[in-house]
Amino acid sequence: MFNFFKKGLSKTIEAMKEARGKSKISKDVLEEMLLEADVDYEIIEEIIFYLPPNEFVEKADLKRVMKTYFMYEHENFTPAKPYVELILGVNGAGKTTSVAKLANLYKKAGNSVILGACDTFRAGAVEQIKRWSQIINVPIIATAQGHDPAAVAYDTINSAVAKGLDRVLIDTAGRLQNQKNLANELEKIVRISARACEGAPHRKIIVLDATQGNNSVIQAKAFNEITKLDGIIITKLDGTPKGGALFGIARELEIPILYVGVGESMDDLIKFNPDEFVDTLVDGLFE
Numbered sequence: 638m639f640n641f642f643k644k645g646l647s648k649t650i651e652a653m654k655e656a657r658g659k660s661k662i663s664k665d666v667l668e669e670m671l672l673e674a675d676v677d678y679e680i681i682e683e684i685i686f687y688l689p690p691n692e693f694v695e696k697a698d699l700k701r702v703m704k705t706y707f708m709y710e711h712e713n714f715t716p717a718k719p720y721v722e723l724i725l726g727v728n729g730a731g732k733t734t735s736v737a738k739l740a741n742l743y744k745k746a747g748n749s750v751i752l753g754a755c756d757t758f759r760a761g762a763v764e765q766i767k768r769w770s771q772i773i774n775v776p777i778i779a780t781a782q783g784h785d786p787a788a789v790a791y792d793t794i795n796s797a798v799a800k801g802l803d804r805v806l807i808d809t810a811g812r813l814q815n816q817k818n819l820a821n822e823l824e825k826i827v828r829i830s831a832r833a834c835e836g837a838p839h840r841k842i843i844v845l846d847a848t849q850g851n852n853s854v855i856q857a858k859a860f861n862e863i864t865k866l867d868g869i870i871i872t873k874l875d876g877t878p879k880g881g882a883l884f885g886i887a888r889e890l891e892i893p894i895l896y897v898g899v900g901e902s903m904d905d906l907i908k909f910n911p912d913e914f915v916d917t918l919v920d921g922l923f924e
């Protein structure tokens with residue numbers, strides 16, 4: 638099987654190998670390598686502390702220690718029909734693209750999907766997601782720019798209920814006039830969604846741009862204060878050497894990383910598998 642994490646981690650591995658040079662990996666060299674990959678400094682110290690007291694680092698030991706950071710990753714999926722997911726995040730993080738990628742994945746798995754174009758704020762946003770709905774060939778509910786996004790969410794969920802669809806994906810705006818407005822809008826979408834279907838939205842997923850590295854933890858915490866998050870999608874892992882930030886994200890946020898984006902096309906979304914992630918990273922470093 639093609640290793641998608643390899644595509645996502647190629648820049649991270651490259652940067653870390655550069656820090657290594659040709660030497661065997663001592664603990665000092667490892668520290669340099671992890672810094673290059675934007676692993677949080679406290680975590681670097683911890684990783685080194687938990688390695689056996691040898692001069693050089695063994696591949697198996699490093700994998701074992703690194704995997705502990707993802708020990709609590711598990712998907713909290715309670716089936717519902719329709720299953721409604723709200724996609725959140727700052728502007729440009731990759732929300733709309735991730736909605737399209739998820740719709741594509743769900744459809745391939747045999748589920749019927751509908752999209753809700755609830756970014757009614759940014760010019761062009763509705764057109765962008767409409768284009769995706771045509772490419773993937775899934776229905777979409779959309780209105781004109783400036784309309785109430787909560788009403789769009791309500792109509793989308795209602796439509797899914799009426800048609801007996803499996804999945805609802807709701808795109809949202811990343812930026813409004815200010816933070817308060819964004820918080821109010823998101824709270825309203827959540828509240829109104831529950832009116833259209835009990836328990837909706839079943840999952841609130843934050844989209845984090847991997848190129849932001851550890852800074853994305855702060856963003857996610859701000860969103861988590863507005864509305865409790867259930868999962869994370871990391872985008873643009875392919876475009877950054879900061880793949881090591883996932884350790885800090887996993888530990889600080891205590892919510893599962895569900896998927897990782899590794900490119901701009903609709904097939905470039907992979908389910909996050911912690912073991913595979915760590916194995917690919919460490920194998921790459923020791924190559």
Ligand SMILES: Nc1nc2c(ncn2[C@@H]2O[C@H](COP(=O)(O)OP(=O)(O)OP(=O)(O)O)[C@@H](O)[C@H]2O)c(=O)[nH]1
Pocket residue numbers: 726727728729730731732733734735756759762810811812871872873874875876897898899900901905
């Ligand atoms: N390389 C790469 N690019 C990505 C990935 N995900 C998204 N992008 C690109 O990032 C840019 C922004 O993506 P959008 O999906 O429009 O982001 P958004 O969060 O919806 O942005 P706003 O609607 O402005 O808030 C686009 O050019 C995408 O093609 C990814 O995993 N890898």
Ligand SMILES: [Mg+2]
Pocket residue numbers: 732733734756762808809
């Ligand atoms: Mg968008």
